[in-house]
Amino acid sequence: SREGLKQTRRLQPYSALSLAMPEFKMHEAFSGESGGEAEEHKTKGNDAFKAQNWDEAIKHYNKAIQLDPKQASFYSNRAACWSSKGNHDSALSDAKKCLEADPGFIKGYSRKAKALFDLGKLDEAEVGYKEGLEKEPSNAGCISGLADVKKAKEARRSASSWGGFGGGGGGGGAPG
DSSP states (O other), X not given: OHHHHHHHHHHOTTHHHHHHSOOOOOXXXXXXXXXXXXXXXXXXXXXXXXXXXXXXXXXXXXXXXXXXXXXXXXXXXXXXXXXXXXXXXXXXXHHHHHHHHOTTOHHHHHHHHHHHHHTTOHHHHHHHHHHHHHHOTTOHHHHHHHHXXXXXXXXXXXXXXXXXXXXXXXXXXXXX
């Protein structure tokens, strides 16, 4: 009867609802505590990186990014892992995401340029390192990276100038 139903609802307003719906839990990204948890994953990722356990590091950076997708350093660190694994396309993608998150994050420029260098895109790598140096003229990573690009370009010119084989064909594989 309606009266009985109303009375049941009044007496147990939440029990029927709790059976029908799972307990609501706020997503970590909105709880305000995700930053600390994201930093914990970054630290674990850094430890795995130091141990050269790239896959474990990537797993932790993935979780950190999931918790705080606007933190540039998480993408930068994951880019370093991809680079160490030889996956330069993924390294480049993460370096670009890093710079989208924070155009002032200098390591992002050196990560992007290194990925381009490793992909054999020397002209683009040179531009990347120079962009970093425009932001921070004394950045050691960009300075040494730019020197590497110049050496690789010279080696490519030397190789293509004798006999016509090797290099010079528009930027094939990784230099050197």
